[in-house]
Amino acid sequence: MNETERIQAACSFLLQSPPGEINDVLNDVRNIISDDDTLHAGVLPALKEYNLTQFMTVDVPGTEHQSIVSEAARLEATEDGKERFVDPRSKTSFLFDHLTLEATASQPFEVDADCEPFRAALEKATISYLTAHFHDGVSFVFTKNGTANQFIMQIVANKYNPSNYWSGRWRSEYHIDLNENTVQGKVLVNVHYYEQGNVQLSATHDVSITLPAAVVTATPSAAAAKILAQIGNEEGRYETSLNDTYTEMGEKTFKSLRRALPLTRQKLDWDRVMGYKLGAELSSSKNMFGSL
Amino acid sequence: MADLVDSMLDLMRRLPPTRTEENVTALIGICPDYADDLLGSVDQPLKLRTDRATGKEYLACDYNRDGDSYRSPWSNEYDPPLEDGTVPTPKLRKLEIAANEAFDTYREMYYEGGASSVYLWDLDDGFAGVVLLKKTITRTTPHEPSGSWDSIHVFEAAERGRQAHYKLTSTVMLQLVTRNSSQDEDQEKGNGNGGGKGAARWKHEGEVSLSGSMTRQTEQDWPLTDPSSHVTNTGRMIEEMEIKMRNLLQEVYFGKTRDIVYDLRSVDDLEKARRQRELQKELVGFIKR
Numbered sequence: 001m002n003e004t005e006r007i008q009a010a011c012s013f014l015l016q017s018p019p020g021e022i023n024d025v026l027n028d029v030r031n032i033i034s035d036d037d038t039l040h041a042g043v044l045p046a047l048k049e050y051n052l053t054q055f056m057t058v059d060v061p062g063t064e065h066q067s068i069v070s071e072a073a074r075l076e077a078t079e080d081g082k083e084r085f086v087d088p089r090s091k092t093s094f095l096f097d098h099l100t101l102e103a104t105a106s107q108p109f110e111v112d113a114d115c116e117p118f119r120a121a122l123e124k125a126t127i128s129y130l131t132a133h134f135h136d137g138v139s140f141v142f143t144k145n146g147t148a149n150q151f152i153m154q155i156v157a158n159k160y161n162p163s164n165y166w167s168g169r170w171r172s173e174y175h176i177d178l179n180e181n182t183v184q185g186k187v188l189v190n191v192h193y194y195e196q197g198n199v200q201l202s203a204t205h206d207v208s209i210t211l212p213a214a215v216v217t218a219t220p221s222a223a224a225a226k227i228l229a230q231i232g233n234e235e236g237r238y239e240t241s242l243n244d245t246y247t248e249m250g251e252k253t254f255k256s257l258r259r260a261l262p263l264t265r266q267k268l269d270w271d272r273v274m275g276y277k278l279g280a281e282l283s284s285s286k287n288m289f290g291s292l
Numbered sequence: 293m294a295d296l297v298d299s300m301l302d303l304m305r306r307l308p309p310t311r312t313e314e315n316v317t318a319l320i321g322i323c324p325d326y327a328d329d330l331l332g333s334v335d336q337p338l339k340l341r342t343d344r345a346t347g348k349e350y351l352a353c354d355y356n357r358d359g360d361s362y363r364s365p366w367s368n369e370y371d372p373p374l375e376d377g378t379v380p381t382p383k384l385r386k387l388e389i390a391a392n393e394a395f396d397t398y399r400e401m402y403y404e405g406g407a408s409s410v411y412l413w414d415l416d417d418g419f420a421g422v423v424l425l426k427k428t429i430t431r432t433t434p435h436e437p438s439g440s441w442d443s444i445h446v447f448e449a450a451e452r453g454r455q456a457h458y459k460l461t462s463t464v465m466l467q468l469v470t471r472n473s474s475q476d477e478d479q480e481k482g483n484g485n486g487g488g489k490g491a492a493r494w495k496h497e498g499e500v501s502l503s504g505s506m507t508r509q510t511e512q513d514w515p516l517t518d519p520s521s522h523v524t525n526t527g528r529m530i531e532e533m534e535i536k537m538r539n540l541l542q543e544v545y546f547g548k549t550r551d552i553v554y555d556l557r558s559v560d561d562l563e564k565a566r567r568q569r570e571l572q573k574e575l576v577g578f579i580k581r
Contacts, residue, residue, distance in 0.1 A: 001321040009318040016307045016315075025306055031299040032322060132563040135555060157556045166548065170556040187498075189556070191549045198305045199504030201549040210493040234494065239559050241472065243550070245500045249437055249468045250546040257427050257441040257466070258538060262401035267531055270524035273397045274390065 006033060007042035014046045018192035019169035020160035022050060047098040055156035055171055057138045060103040063090040072142040072152040088142060089123060115143040119151060121220035125228040126153055149178035165195035174231060178216050183209040187238060205238050297329045304334050309504045312336055335463045335505060338426045338442050340407055343367050351409040351424040365392045365409045380412050384419055388412040391523045395423055403427045418450040423530055437470040445530050449522055456516045456525060462533045466541055467503040502545050508537060
């Protein structure tokens, strides 16, 4: 493998990192490639892609809540090539280091006055939904392409428990379009359990909801509450259906792969399994293992 | 540089089990010198092959490989054919034939399908072997669940007089996939907070994949009455181990990972529960007064 291919492989490993284990994967990759200089420059795009798609949460100086680093939060790069991310709730923007996962240089950000009332209403409704159903969640509502009637809502909830060898991440993203009366969403759930093994759950759920016309014409706060009720309803049903899928896989698929016990409900009688003929045949060649 | 192998194994414990083959290939590409270490320590899904002589299916893995050829446990032949491929000594081959027959019965009793293979090889003091079992369920309609089970039991047997000492390392790889899609209308009928005209319409589509592997080890002594005892002894050990591991897999796959999902998001309203607790506290305080 040449250098480019090695970096490519390293990038692919990083993008496959389970929730909360990007640093562990990076340490392994660093040791395997053993060329820090090439590695650092080479894997930076992959680290950025990982952070954006995984909705990396970050503490931004000067704000009291955690912010999300994602494509929806990303601002156009400035002339000096620096890329900022926006936190619309605190109306700040910040720089983010994709390697150290730190936010710096926060500064005020001017939000779009036309979009803000509805965005703020959606965010308020999202936060009350978040506190009702997520144990450790972070959520944001972003405006989309600066248009007044399109928003992106994101939720991320992480649980890392390395001392008990597990981690989990729930991500939701909804594109809310008030022109089309639609909500297009995606839920992604990842779980890693790795005590004396490596077991992973990966669940994806795409949903599209067509909103009743009455929702869109209501006041921002009433409409936002309605939209979040629809989303909450959908996610609740999804979680319940996930439970059904678990039951089905556990009771049907798992059982038909391997029985708990044979039909006889007894363990095998190995002496009989060996059969008299076989036993006799082997015994006739006694002492085949010396000491016998 | 054991350190490097440790990093590779740590990496393989973290990356998705569904992509093991691709990732092992990439690691070998980066560190070709460590190919043997890696192939010897990372279990990969078993490949199903058909014995040309008997038409019977057998399982291919690193243990019955010589170059690019694999040896069938049924005919003892390599495919593609090898002039000087490694085969067990005639004595050990006899035991291998018996073991293959016995585990074929075991497979039918527990798996009711699938394939099994046993391969043995000589060691300085005794012999070693691997017992392989695999069953796959393929979906016949798009929304039926599919799955596969791969067992790899590697053991070493050392004879000590009328006893034999066995070291067993067992890995089970289990993969389950379910696809869902549905469409429905009007979720708000009759719950009183509708107020608006027209119903919301839903459409959803998704996939749930549970995959992975777990490994366990055991060491045991068993009596040796005749050479065939090795088959009954390892048979009993492997049967016991698979029963244990099946329970473990059930617990982790359908218990642990599910609990973690519910740890992330709660179906019940947490805020309501919090308020109820507050209220209860107040009531208790009130009664105490």
